[in-house]
Every structure is written in C-alpha cells, then in structure tokens.
Amino acid sequence: MAIERTFSIVKPDAVSKNLIGAIYNRFESAGLRIVAAKMIHMSAEQAGGFYAEHKERPFYNALVTFMTSGPVMVQVLEGEDAIRRNREIMGATNPADALAGTLRSCFAESIDRNAVHGSDAPASAAREIAYFFSDDEICPRA
Numbered sequence: 733m734a735i736e737r738t739f740s741i742v743k744p745d746a747v748s749k750n751l752i753g754a755i756y757n758r759f760e761s762a763g764l765r766i767v768a769a770k771m772i773h774m775s776a777e778q779a780g781g782f783y784a785e786h787k788e789r790p791f792y793n794a795l796v797t798f799m800t801s802g803p804v805m806v807q808v809l810e811g812e813d814a815i816r817r818n819r820e821i822m823g824a825t826n827p828a829d830a831l832a833g834t835l836r837s838c839f840a841e842s843i844d845r846n847a848v849h850g851s852d853a854p855a856s857a858a859r860e861i862a863y864f865f866s867d868d869e870i871c872p873r874a
C-alpha cells in the first residue's frame with residue numbers, strides 16, 4: 733500500500749472543548765504523520781465552497797453556520813492507506829453509529845457537531861488539501 737495524504741479538520745465543537753491535542757494524539761498513535769497544520773476561522777464563502785457537494789442537501793446551511801461558528805484546525809495527514817485509516821479512526825458520521833473508541837464515539841455530540849472531518853476518497857483528498865494548503869506549506873517527512 734502506497735503512502736497517501738488525506739485532509740482532516742478538527743471542527744469548532746472539538747476546538748472549543750480543548751480536544752485538539754487529544755485528537756492529534758490519536759492520529760500520531762495510529763502512525764499517521766501531521767505534515768501540515770494551521771488554525772483558521774472560516775468565512776461563510778470558504779466553508780460553503782468546501783462543502784459545495786452538499787449544496788442541495790437539507791443540512792447544508794446548518795453545516796456552513798456550524799463550521800464558521802469558531803476556529804478549526806485544518807491538517808494534512810500522511811501515511812500508508814491514510815484516507816481509509818483516518819476514516820476508521822474517526823468512526824461513523826453519526827456518533828450514535830460510531831464504533832467504541834473512535835473519535836466520534838468519544839468526542840462528537842451529534843451528527844451535526846461531530847468533532848472531525850476526513851476526506852473520503854483520493855480525489856476529494858487532493859481537492860480538499862489544495863483548497864486549504866499551498867505546496868510549500870506541506871512538509872513531507874523523510
């Protein structure tokens with residue numbers, strides 16, 4: 733399995749609960765490397781563009797409002813099978829369905845305030861990384 737990169741967000745609910753370190757610890761303990769990271773407070777335009785694929789969904793406006801309600805950490809995770817493994821670490825979208833021990837099982841409040849985002853496929857990972865990071869902000873490890 734080749735080394736992959738995936739895009740991750742620690743969402744406003746988790747940042748406001750001081751969970752950045754706990755979440756980063758899970759990524760690193762699982763062998764994923766954080767190769768880029770920054771804290772941002774997204775504008776409505778930025779969050780709306782990021783979630784453009786969900787524009788017609790009933791939860792779109794609430795999602796954009798939530799994602800702009802406070803700062804988030806955005807990061808690029810690198811490692812073998814990183815996209816699938818990060819989704820495994822995160823758990824199901826709805827914390828009620830998330831396996832015990834996953835980030836959403838431990839830290840999410842609800843499907844709307846679910847602590848983390850992770851890319852779901854190679855094409856979305858590439859698009860999402862480029863949406864927030866320029867190449868010179870990413871520091872691959874030797």
Ligand code: RTP
Nearest residue numbers: 791795824825843844845846848849850851852
């Ligand atoms: P994410 O994109 O945040 O990693 O989550 P995901 O792939 O598991 O879920 P996705 O279908 O991409 O939905 C994006 C976010 O929208 C909110 N959502 N609410 N109320 C609902 O039925 C509903 N469905 C999705 C969630 O916060 C989800 O993370």
Ligand code: MG
Nearest residue numbers: 849850851852
């Ligand atoms: Mg998604």
